[in-house]
Amino acid sequence: MADMVKLFVNGVEVEVEAGKNLIDAIGAVGIEIPHLCYHPALGADGNCRMCLVGIEDGRPPLVPACKTPAMAGMKVLLDAEHIRKIQRDVMELELINHPTDCPVCDQAGECRLQDYYMSYDRRQSRMTVPQVVKGKKMAFGCGVVHDQERCVLCGRCVRFCRQITKTGELGIINRSDDARVNIFPGRPLHNRYALNVVDLCPVGAMTSADFRFQQRVWFLKKSPGVCHGCARGCSITVDHNREKEQEARIYRLRPRHNPLVNGYFICDSGRMSYKAEEEGRLNEARHGRLARSVDQALLAVAEDLAQGGKITFILSPDSSLEQMVTIRALAEKLGATLSGFSDGWIIPGDGDDFLIRDDKAANRAGLELLGIDCSRTGFTAAVEAADLVVNCNNDLGRSLSAEELGQLFQSRRLISFASHRREIDNQAEIVIPVASWSEYAGSVINCQGILQHFPRAVVRNQPPMELVELIARLGSPLQSEADCWQELARLPGLPADPATIPTEGLQLNDNEAAHDQP
Amino acid sequence: MSDRSELISTGKPFSFDKKRDAAFEQLSKRYPTRESLILPALWLTQEQEGWVCQEAIAYIADRIGTFASKVYEAATFYTMYHLRPTGRYHICVCRTLSCWLRGKQEIVDYLRNELSLTPGMVSEDGRYSLEEVECLGHCGSAPVVQLNGEFHEDMDVEKLKALLASLQ
Numbered sequence: 001m002a003d004m005v006k007l008f009v010n011g012v013e014v015e016v017e018a019g020k021n022l023i024d025a026i027g028a029v030g031i032e033i034p035h036l037c038y039h040p041a042l043g044a045d046g047n048c049r050m051c052l053v054g055i056e057d058g059r060p061p062l063v064p065a066c067k068t069p070a071m072a073g074m075k076v077l078l079d080a081e082h083i084r085k086i087q088r089d090v091m092e093l094e095l096i097n098h099p100t101d102c103p104v105c106d107q108a109g110e111c112r113l114q115d116y117y118m119s120y121d122r123r124q125s126r127m128t129v130p131q132v133v134k135g136k137k138m139a140f141g142c143g144v145v146h147d148q149e150r151c152v153l154c155g156r157c158v159r160f161c162r163q164i165t166k167t168g169e170l171g172i173i174n175r176s177d178d179a180r181v182n183i184f185p186g187r188p189l190h191n192r193y194a195l196n197v198v199d200l201c202p203v204g205a206m207t208s209a210d211f212r213f214q215q216r217v218w219f220l221k222k223s224p225g226v227c228h229g230c231a232r233g234c235s236i237t238v239d240h241n242r243e244k245e246q247e248a249r250i251y252r253l254r255p256r257h258n259p260l261v262n263g264y265f266i267c268d269s270g271r272m273s274y275k276a277e278e279e280g281r282l283n284e285a286r287h288g289r290l291a292r293s294v295d296q297a298l299l300a301v302a303e304d305l306a307q308g309g310k311i312t313f314i315l316s317p318d319s320s321l322e323q324m325v326t327i328r329a330l331a332e333k334l335g336a337t338l339s340g341f342s343d344g345w346i347i348p349g350d351g352d353d354f355l356i357r358d359d360k361a362a363n364r365a366g367l368e369l370l371g372i373d374c375s376r377t378g379f380t381a382a383v384e385a386a387d388l389v390v391n392c393n394n395d396l397g398r399s400l401s402a403e404e405l406g407q408l409f410q411s412r413r414l415i416s417f418a419s420h421r422r423e424i425d426n427q428a429e430i431v432i433p434v435a436s437w438s439e440y441a442g443s444v445i446n447c448q449g450i451l452q453h454f455p456r457a458v459v460r461n462q463p464p465m466e467l468v469e470l471i472a473r474l475g476s477p478l479q480s481e482a483d484c485w486q487e488l489a490r491l492p493g494l495p496a497d498p499a500t501i502p503t504e505g506l507q508l509n510d511n512e513a514a515h516d517q518p
Numbered sequence: 519m520s521d522r523s524e525l526i527s528t529g530k531p532f533s534f535d536k537k538r539d540a541a542f543e544q545l546s547k548r549y550p551t552r553e554s555l556i557l558p559a560l561w562l563t564q565e566q567e568g569w570v571c572q573e574a575i576a577y578i579a580d581r582i583g584t585f586a587s588k589v590y591e592a593a594t595f596y597t598m599y600h601l602r603p604t605g606r607y608h609i610c611v612c613r614t615l616s617c618w619l620r621g622k623q624e625i626v627d628y629l630r631n632e633l634s635l636t637p638g639m640v641s642e643d644g645r646y647s648l649e650e651v652e653c654l655g656h657c658g659s660a661p662v663v664q665l666n667g668e669f670h671e672d673m674d675v676e677k678l679k680a681l682l683a684s685l686q
Contacts, residue, residue, distance in 0.1 A: 134521075158587075168585030173594040176652060178521050184579075184586035185525055185572055 005072040010079045022065035022076060023051055033078065034087060034116050036094075036202050037154035038066035041264045042163060048154050050090050050116070053078055062086065084120070091121035097132045097177060099149045107204030109217040113152065132177050141169070141188025142268060143209040144197060148180040151205035157181060157197035164265070164354075165191040181205070192356060196265045199254055208252070210272065215241060215251045223457035224256055224503070226444055228318050228437045229270035230351075231359040233446030234262035235504070238274070238438055238457040248458050250274040250438060258504045260450055267356050274438070277458070282421045282433040294465055297432050301390075301415055302474055304430070309387035311336035314379075315372060316394040317345055317361030320442025321451075322484040323467045324363070324370050327392055329487065330476035337386070340367040341379030344399030357447055362437070365445035369491055369508075383408055391416045392467060393434055396424050417470060433464045440466045441481075443498055445508065452505040453498045520638035520650060522594040525572035526602050532573035534581075538562040542581070552582050556592045560599050569600040597651040605640045605647035607685060608666055614653035616660035621674065625661060626650060628675045633682075 003018040009031055016025040023033045024040060036048035044066035051065040054077030062083070065076075077083065094113060102108045134148035158170045158181065169189045173182050183189065189197075198208045220239040227234040235258035242248035253274045255266040285297040292300075305311065313331045315324055317340055331338050342361055351358040367374055373382075376399075383389055389412055396405055402423055409427045416428040419436040439460065443453040472479045478487060481498070489496035493508040534542055545558050559578045563570050570593055579586040593599050597610065611617075611625050626648075629635045635648040656662040659671035663678065670681060 161587075162585070168587055171585070171587030171591040173523050173591050174521060175595045180521075180523065182523055182587075182590070184575070184590045185527070186576075187586050 005070060007070060007072060007074040007076060009076045011075075016070050018070060018072070020070055022053065022068050022070055025070035026065075026076065031078070033065045034112075034120055035066060036112055036116075036152055037156065039156050039159075039200060039264075042156055042159045042200070045155055045159065048090065048152070050087065052083065052086050054080060054083060087116075087120040088123065091116060092123070092126070094152050095121075095125065096127055097134075097149065098152075099131070099147075101150070105150065105204040106207045106212055106217075107150075107201075111204055112202035134178075134180050135182075138182075139188075139209070140183055140194075141190060142194035144189055144194055145207045145209050145212060146181060147205050147207070148182070150203050151181055152203055153179055153181070154202060156200040156202070157206055160197055160200055161189070161191070161194075164196075165193050167191040169194075170197075192267050192269065192352070193265060193354070195268045195271050196255070199264075211252045215239075219243075220251060224454060225253070225438065225457050226362070226452045226454045227253065227266060227270040227273065228362040228444075229267070229273045229360065231357040231361060231364060231447035232262065232355050233362055233444055233450070233452060234258070234266045234270055234355060235452065236266060236270070240438075240458045242461075247461050250277055250458060260504045260507065261446060261448070261452070262355055265355065267354075269356075276420070277436055277438045280420050281436070281464075282418050282425070282431065283464075285433060286431045288429065294432055297430050298470065298473055301430055301432070304388060304413070304415065305334060305390075305474060307388075310385055312382040312386035312389045313338050314383075314389065314391045314394045314396070315340045315367065316392060317342040317364040317367055317374070318437065319363060319366075319393065319467065320437075320440070320444055321363065321366045321370075321488055322442050322481060323392070323471070324366055324372065325484050325487050326468045326471045326476045326478045328370060328372065329478045330471050330474060333475065333477055336390075337382040338372050339379040339382045340364075340372045340374040340394075341376055341396075342374065342394060342399055343376055344395075344397075359447065362446075363444040365447065365449060366443075369445065380408075383412065386412060388413045388415065390414075391418070391424070391428070392471075393418050395420070395422055397422055417467060419464070432470065434470060435464045435466045439463060440468070443501070446505075449508045450505040451494065451501060451508055453501040522597075522601055522638070524601075525575065525590075527572040530573065532563075532567075532571060532577045534562060534577075535566055538566050553584050553588065555582050556584070556589050557596070560589070560593055560596075564599060569603050597649055602638075603640065606645050608647050608649070609635075610649050610651045610654070610664035612652070612654045612656070612660070612662045612664075613650040614657075616657035617653075617662055620660040622650075622661040624675055625663065625673060625678055628678060 004015050005018040006013055006015050009026055014029050016029055023035055023038055033051050035051040037045045046064045046067050052062040053065045055063055056075040056077055136147050138146045140146050158172055161170045162168045169183050170181055172179055195208055198206045219241050221241055223238045225236045225238040227236045235256040237254045237256045238250055239252045240250045253271050255264055257264050285292045285294045287297050287300050311334055313327055313336055315327055345361040346359045348358055405424050414428040415430045416425045417432050417434045418425055419434050425431050438457045441456045445451050478484050485496055488494045541562055546555055560570055563574045575589045575593055576586050579589045611622055613622055629648055635641055635646055637648050637650045640647040654662050656671055661673050663670045663673045
């Protein structure tokens with residue numbers, strides 16, 4: 001724990017973390033200091049003047065809270081008429097040239113300017129002069145669309161591109177009331193984290209071409225999730241909604257602050273990975289050439305498993321720990337072999353030194369922890385020795401060519417549980433659709449050995465069966481989530497109850513995966 | 519001040535001539551960081567070409583090793599850099615508070631109505647160009663007009679007429 005100090009806010013004593021600036025320190029105990037330009041990941045810039053507070057110790061009358069560290073005994077004054085006047089004046093300044101087009105603005109509902117107007121301003125505009133006209137819907141590249149008129153010139157996007165991605169595409173050009181954010185002609189946004197500027201923008205100046213006009217934010221249900229785009233496992237918020245008489249769908253993914261894993265950001269490909277949850281999904285169970293209900297298809301699978309013979313289960317490195325341990329228990333009961341072969345998930349050289357990893361699997365560390373063989377030789381041997389192969393949602397097409405797969409499964413019976421339509425499943429005798437990661441609750445371990453648990457986010461109109469339930473119905477000894485965790489708790493460092501995993505995740509120290517690729 | 523974000527592209531690659539190249543290298547030894555070279559490099563460009571084109575900004579950024587957006591920021595912030603060719607007589611009228619209160623608008627209106635000058639533009643005959651600029655630092659003798667870099671203080675329309683009449 002950090003050192004705590006006692007200080008006074010409006011004469012009331014509060015205990016806050018020492019060393020932090022006043023916005024963060026006092027914000028942590030629930031007292032808001034309004035601010036536009038300050039962001040914890042980008043540092044204090046001090047340009048918006050919205051966070052001015054009084055310190056009653058002989059300093060200048062007002063100081064920016066973002067640049068003032070919390071110290072013991074400090075007397076912070078927030079609730080005073082001269083400070084409220086500053087806040088009103090700053091709001092008035094910001095709103096002089098603001099188009100106030102909230103009814104058509106995507107940011108409405110999560111806009112600092114809107115919120116602060118209601119909390120700190122609430123006055124009629126006194127402006128009678130024409131507003132400065134600037135650029136609208138400017139395509140900045142990477143799917144970022146900019147509206148210069150809505151901008152409050154806080155410079156967060158500019159600082160993000162200079163400090164975090166170090167690509168510096170954005171700048172504030174001109175000066176005074178003509179100042180605006182722009183790219184240099186011919187050098188648009190070109191980095192793999194560009195869409196974070198949309199989240200960083202406190203107003204509706206930066207919008208995502210993908211999300212624009214799709215949904216009012218107050219209709220969105222916000223579920224915590226873990227990105228399954230790569231082995232980093234960034235904490236995300238899944239924003240989804242079911243419109244009247246429609247299918248529930250995901251509208252966007254946003255980073256969820258997690259100091260252990262991803263800080264405040266996620267990469268653009270992770271952000272766009274929600275599209276894979278919506279497109280190319282497998283919707284219908286099939287036995288032979290005939291469409292079947294899931295129950296009928298499951299009965300057929302159970303019969304096949306009961307026939308005996310050599311069985312191989314193939315696991316996906318994206319599966320949750322619960323799914324893996326349930327499948328492992330069933331395999332042990334049936335005397336079947338297991339393989340987590342997924343070499344194709346690893347794209348050497350694709351990762352960077354920030355968030356993106358070479359390994360595109362969300363839970364390879366889980367496979368390793370459960371002792372499931374992932375080698376190609378192990379996979380080939382297991383499949384070649386098997387009479388029946390059960391593929392539990394592993395997209396083998398990523399690791400092997402269609403030709404290799406064709407040869408491998410030519411004379412072998414294949415059963416597929418799949419969330420998406422895949423080429424390989426055309427060769428399967430029985431195919432059953434299963435839930436994808438946004439539709440089930442589960443736990444994954446990332447490349448740093450951090451265990452995260454996520455709840456179910458989206459409930460479809462006809463929810464696909466979850467893999468754990470499906471395997472349980474095929475006779476796995478682990479019949480419930482509690483059973484799974486009883487089994488998982490035997491592993492070093494894992495708790496017996498997923499509810500005890502903190503929201504930012506649990507660091508598993510004994511996990512070798514923490515030391516894999518840089 | 520008008521919007522200076524529209525840069526003019528010449529379509530031709532830009533580089534310093536021999537003299538400016540040597541001057542640039544000499545300057546680079548003087549500053550602790552290379553980003554300090556942005557303003558002097560813009561001056562060198564303007565000295566060489568009379569104005570600063572889009573290609574020159576990209577060239578300066580790459581030569582210094584900084585982001586083009588940073589050079590773009592500096593070039594559009596300071597009105598002393600001409601982002602388009604100027605007229606033979608370049609007139610800057612200060613538009614900041616003291617000059618505004620002391621009647622800069624009458625001067626701008628005169629230039630606009632009598633000489634058909636638009637801030638940011640060059641007259642058709644190429645004789646004049648006009649720019650409304652931010653504070654020139656002569657607030658004590660506002661309003662102030664700068665003609666080809668030379669200051670003329672305590673201006674009004676009559677003095678301006680006399681000044682323009684004295685030109686060749």
